[in-house]
Amino acid sequence: MTEPLTAMLVGLGLVFFLAGTLGLIRLPDTFSRLHALTKADNLGLGFIVLGLALQADDWNVLGKLVLIWAFALIAAGTSAQLVARSALRRKSTPSERQAP
Amino acid sequence: MPNERSARIELPLVLMLVLKRGALLAAVWLVLAGAGGDALLVGLLVVPVATWISLRLLPASGGVRLYRMLLFLPGFLWRSLLGGVDVAWRVFHPALPIRPGWIKEPVNLSDGGKVALGAELSLMPGTLVAGSDGPMLLVHVLDTRQHTADAVHVEEARIATLLAAAPGEPRS
Numbered sequence: 381m382t383e384p385l386t387a388m389l390v391g392l393g394l395v396f397f398l399a400g401t402l403g404l405i406r407l408p409d410t411f412s413r414l415h416a417l418t419k420a421d422n423l424g425l426g427f428i429v430l431g432l433a434l435q436a437d438d439w440n441v442l443g444k445l446v447l448i449w450a451f452a453l454i455a456a457g458t459s460a461q462l463v464a465r466s467a468l469r470r471k472s473t474p475s476e477r478q479a480p
Numbered sequence: 481m482p483n484e485r486s487a488r489i490e491l492p493l494v495l496m497l498v499l500k501r502g503a504l505l506a507a508v509w510l511v512l513a514g515a516g517g518d519a520l521l522v523g524l525l526v527v528p529v530a531t532w533i534s535l536r537l538l539p540a541s542g543g544v545r546l547y548r549m550l551l552f553l554p555g556f557l558w559r560s561l562l563g564g565v566d567v568a569w570r571v572f573h574p575a576l577p578i579r580p581g582w583i584k585e586p587v588n589l590s591d592g593g594k595v596a597l598g599a600e601l602s603l604m605p606g607t608l609v610a611g612s613d614g615p616m617l618l619v620h621v622l623d624t625r626q627h628t629a630d631a632v633h634v635e636e637a638r639i640a641t642l643l644a645a646a647p648g649e650p651r652s
Contacts, residue, residue: 399568406571411608411620412580416567418602423564426557443511457599464602464610464620 382434389431396424410467418460425452500546502531548642555638559604566605567622581624585632587617589640597639607631 403416429449436442506527513519570577589597594617598609601619607628608620621628 403571
């Protein structure tokens with residue numbers, strides 16, 4: 381009974397992964413691209429995890445799914461800051477030179 | 481004798497922080513390995529070693545208030561949903577409605593608190609933290625028309641309630 385809901389949530393997750401990738405291509409500089417990658421991909425993984433959680437047989441599988449999302453979330457938040465900081469030091473493209 | 485008194489208060493607090501760290505890692509182990517007999521035996525060895533490594537890398541200081549974290553979670557999930565939706569409609573929009581810029585905001589948090597705030601803000605609508613310059617947090621803004629400076633301080637206050645004061649430090 382939960383299959384249609386899982387399909388819907390996973391599909392929604394894929395839309396956000398698509399948004400993250402589209403942002404990577406369309407946005408003009410490193411910082412703006414990081415916005416898309418961090419926020420959209422986090423949401424994409426969140427929806428996929430939620431969808432798969434509905435199919436989990438026991439608490440252990442559920443726990444693993446939640447851990448995957450939690451670790452990806454922490455990694456995304458941390459690595460986005462690190463990439464942004466090193467891009468700020470380099471200021472490689474003209475649009476990035478307006479940085480403070 | 482104020483020194484003796486404060487020492488007596490601090491020791492159990494550090495012990496509490498160590499136990500908290502161990503309990504958290506034990507929970508992760510249970511999820512990873514399951515609650516079966518053999519996995520529990522290995523866990524008895526792995527969890528203390530992991531706790532020791534964890535404390536070497538990140539010594540027990542103030543830490544995080546776990547129950548406050550649970551209260552914080554629903555709002556955080558909701559705002560990160562808004563953050564993802566906000567950036568998604570912008571990149572799907574044919575005109576790409578963005579106006580990137582920078583803001584610098586003074587933030588009154590410890591270094592660890594700033595990193596946590598930075599990670600959180602990077603998932604909220606329109607903000608991305610690129611480190612700090614002294615007390616100033618450097619925030620990249622996807623659309624300068626949004627009220628992002630206010631958002632920084634709202635999130636700062638939220639993070640501050642999660643952080644417990646370090647042993648021996650006054651609670652601010």
